Amino acid sequence: xxGRVDFDSVQVIDVSRHFGRRRALANISLTxxxxxxxxxxxxxxxxxxxxxxxxxxxxxxxxGEIRYGGQPASALGPALRTRIGLLAHELHLYPxxxxxxxxxxxxxxxxxxxRALVDEALESAGLADRGDEAVSGFSRGMRQRLAxxxxxxxxxxxxxxxxxxxxxxxxxxxxVADRLRRLASSGAIVMLATHDLDLADGLxxxxxxxxxxxxxxxxxxxxxxxxxxxxxxGGNAVAGRPDGGGH
Amino acid sequence: MFFxxxxxxxxxxxxxxxxxxxxxxxxxxxxxxCVLIFAFAFVKEGRPVExxxxxxxxxxxxxxxxxxxxxxFERERYGETLRALLLAPAPRPALYVGKLMxxxxxxxxxxxxLVPMVALMFQASLFSRPLLLVGLLAGGTxxxxxxxxxxxxxxxxxxxxDVLLPILLYPIIIPVIIAGVRGTAAxxxxxxxxxxxxxxxxxxGAFDVVFVTLALWTFEPLMTE
Amino acid sequence: xxxxxxxxxxxxxxxxxxAPFMVARAPYESSMGxxxxxxxxxxxxxxxxxxxxxxxxxxxxFHLFKTSPRADRIAEAAGEIAVLFGLMGLVTGPLWGRKAWxxxxxxxxxxxxxxxxxxxxxxxxxxxxxxxxxSDKLAAAVGIFxxxxxxxxxQAVNIWRTIHPLTSVVPTLPATMGGPFWFCxxxxxxxxxxxLMMRVNLGKRQAALDELYLxxxx
Numbered sequence: 037x038x039g040r041v042d043f044d045s046v047q048v049i050d051v052s053r054h055f056g057r058r059r060a061l062a063n064i065s066l067t068x069x070x071x072x073x074x075x076x077x078x079x080x081x082x083x084x085x086x087x088x089x090x091x092x093x094x095x096x097x098x099x100g101e102i103r104y105g106g107q108p109a110s111a112l113g114p115a116l117r118t119r120i121g122l123l124a125h126e127l128h129l130y131p132x133x134x135x136x137x138x139x140x141x142x143x144x145x146x147x148x149x150x151r152a153l154v155d156e157a158l159e160s161a162g163l164a165d166r167g168d169e170a171v172s173g174f175s176r177g178m179r180q181r182l183a184x185x186x187x188x189x190x191x192x193x194x195x196x197x198x199x200x201x202x203x204x205x206x207x208x209x210x211x212v213a214d215r216l217r218r219l220a221s222s223g224a225i226v227m228l229a230t231h232d233l234d235l236a237d238g239l240x241x242x243x244x245x246x247x248x249x250x251x252x253x254x255x256x257x258x259x260x261x262x263x264x265x266x267x268x269x270g271g272n273a274v275a276g277r278p279d280g281g282g283h
Numbered sequence: 284m285f286f287x288x289x290x291x292x293x294x295x296x297x298x299x300x301x302x303x304x305x306x307x308x309x310x311x312x313x314x315x316x317c318v319l320i321f322a323f324a325f326v327k328e329g330r331p332v333e334x335x336x337x338x339x340x341x342x343x344x345x346x347x348x349x350x351x352x353x354x355x356f357e358r359e360r361y362g363e364t365l366r367a368l369l370l371a372p373a374p375r376p377a378l379y380v381g382k383l384m385x386x387x388x389x390x391x392x393x394x395x396x397l398v399p400m401v402a403l404m405f406q407a408s409l410f411s412r413p414l415l416l417v418g419l420l421a422g423g424t425x426x427x428x429x430x431x432x433x434x435x436x437x438x439x440x441x442x443x444x445d446v447l448l449p450i451l452l453y454p455i456i457i458p459v460i461i462a463g464v465r466g467t468a469a470x471x472x473x474x475x476x477x478x479x480x481x482x483x484x485x486x487x488g489a490f491d492v493v494f495v496t497l498a499l500w501t502f503e504p505l506m507t508e
Numbered sequence: 509x510x511x512x513x514x515x516x517x518x519x520x521x522x523x524x525x526x527a528p529f530m531v532a533r534a535p536y537e538s539s540m541g542x543x544x545x546x547x548x549x550x551x552x553x554x555x556x557x558x559x560x561x562x563x564x565x566x567x568x569x570f571h572l573f574k575t576s577p578r579a580d581r582i583a584e585a586a587g588e589i590a591v592l593f594g595l596m597g598l599v600t601g602p603l604w605g606r607k608a609w610x611x612x613x614x615x616x617x618x619x620x621x622x623x624x625x626x627x628x629x630x631x632x633x634x635x636x637x638x639x640x641x642x643s644d645k646l647a648a649a650v651g652i653f654x655x656x657x658x659x660x661x662x663q664a665v666n667i668w669r670t671i672h673p674l675t676s677v678v679p680t681l682p683a684t685m686g687g688p689f690w691f692c693x694x695x696x697x698x699x700x701x702x703x704l705m706m707r708v709n710l711g712k713r714q715a716a717l718d719e720l721y722l723x724x725x726x
Contacts, residue, residue, distance in 0.1 A: 055642075056641065094370065094507065095508035114375070117370055118372040122370055126366070131361065131362065133295075145288065145371045146371065147284065440642065441640050447646075451649075455653050458663075458665075461664040461665065462664055486664060493660075501649060505646075
């Protein structure tokens with residue numbers, strides 16, 4: 037692949053996004069560097085998923101811009117996407133295909149040689165013995181693990197996870213958390229959206245609190261995350277907005 | 284990267300379809316039912332209304348094509364895999380090309396069934412000029428699928444997408460239907476009217492070039508949320 | 509631009525007030541007599557419709573590639589106005605046809621072309637209404653494709669109809685009727701501009717209202 041793209045920072049510059057009268061995000065600014073594990077924390081409907089979608093170049097902001105190593109996505113072209121990995125709530129797996137076929141397809145889509153990569157990924161996901169079964173037969177937890185591997189096949193620089201712990205048991209959670217730490221220490225920029233404070237606590241290096249599309253605080257992680265979250269966001273602020281539309 | 288990506292998407296779609304053959308069989312069956320419905324509408328006392336065969340053939344293609352478009356993209360809605368495809372490092376129009384090729388293959392198979400069937404049921408001499416017929420079918424199918432694939436893709440995340448697809452698609456592809464029907468009808472007469480058929484093929488060709496280009500050009504902004 | 513609205517609206521009103529007099533004074537056409545005079549309103553409404561389609565298509569292109577809310581408002585307005593003028597043409601056409609040829613609809617090439625384009629731009633209105641969020645882009649696609657398909661619709665329908673020619677041929681514009689005709693064309697174009705300004709303004713007000721809603725939450 038020509039023109040190897042890479043970047044050493046991701047900047048969200050005064051980004052807003054609205055859908056008609058509904059504001060999803062308002063004037064969000066933050067910057068992340070390799071080694072950061074940024075936790076985008078907030079209740080459902082806060083705008084975390086919208087921000088993740090924009091960081092992945094799947095959506096455009098209504099105002100403001102996002103820069104990768106100082107350059108906007110349009111300047112970097114499709115090659116930018118070789119350095120971005122996304123694990124969203126929807127998992128992006130083809131249920132009719134087997135785990136191996138899913139991984140092979142995505143590996144080839146990213147221009148990678150699937151042979152060794154796919155086997156490794158199946159190992160990491162703990163699915164080596166079920167690699168040839170259709171994904172439709174997998175439990176939510178198994179799919180989650182497979183989707184995780186799929187999103188990391190190409191060794192992205194910017195790793196975007198939206199609620200990655202859903203459906204995982206404790207052991208799987210700690211495996212994923214370990215994985216994230218290793219990714220960050222090997223130079224990835226990890227951004228993690230979740231409403232689960234317990235899991236985020238102890239994993240993230242920075243905390244960005246988002247509620248109703250607003251960035252309420254952005255600071256390095258420190259003990260007492262839960263208490264501070266409650267204080268800033270409010271104890272009962274867990275229910276989603278009435279007009280729905282995702283978070 | 285561009286054509287490789289298109290090819291990978293096509294191959295993946297074929298692999299998925301090969302597991303159950305659901306879209307293919309149901310599309311073929313629907314196409315056949317379409318022809319039957321029109322048969323009862325247009326065959327009087329065992330003799331078909333003149334030129335009915337050409338019209339029925341193209342209507343069956345349009346209707347079954349619309350259904351197939353909806354179902355193909357419904358597959359990408361589940362698990363939001365369309366998003367994963369958009370994340371691939373290839374230029375996004377490559378995805379459009381991959382999906383287009385899949386649709387062309389599917390409709391091509393349907394036409395292989397429809398043409399003999401219509402020829403038989405309506406005593407239409409569709410095979411008198413096979414090359415020209417293939418030209419008409421190819422030109423028309425490409426035109427239909429070029430616009431249809433784009434519209435079906437852009438509607439994936441829209442509300443009311445099932446009914447909006449025909450509403451948006453049909454007015455735009457009516458020139459294709461006119462050209463296809465008139466061209467096919469020209470071949471069905473006692474003396475096949477070759478120059479007319481060739482002229483219609485030319486118009487279809489121009490339509491295809493313009494609209495595939497337009498679709499490639501507008502695909503990425505339409506798929507960005 | 510805003511300041512021109514008042515005078516333009518006034519001029520348009522005056523022209524439409526005066527048009528019937530000009531039309532009445534125009535010479536009678538030989539074969540159809542009085543009925544033919546509907547043509548002074550029928551044809552200019554096509555001109556206006558096609559202009560509106562052009563504006564819609566170009567504005568849609570701008571909006572799709574540059575995400576300009578202003579271009580989106582213009583495209584939306586032009587699409588609706590194209591449907592409006594198309595409707596005028598599709599009503600006056602059959603009225604004329606009924607009197608001239610005895611039937612309401614004989615698949616005359618121009619009327620058929622207009623009908624197809626009318627359907628296209630109505631579908632654009634429907635998609636804005638029922639498409640949910642992001643329907644502005646869908647409507648932009650309809651506008652662009654709708655404009656691109658115009659030459660093909662023209663050619664296909666014209667050829668389709670010439671294979672089965674009409675028994676009575678609609679006359680093309682005779683020179684002696686130029687005066688009132690171009691007067692009416694000008695009046696319709698001004699009407700197009702006035703309506704466009706009004707509708708775009710309405711769109712701007714709606715957008716401003718949305719902004720206020722958003723700002724209120726801040």
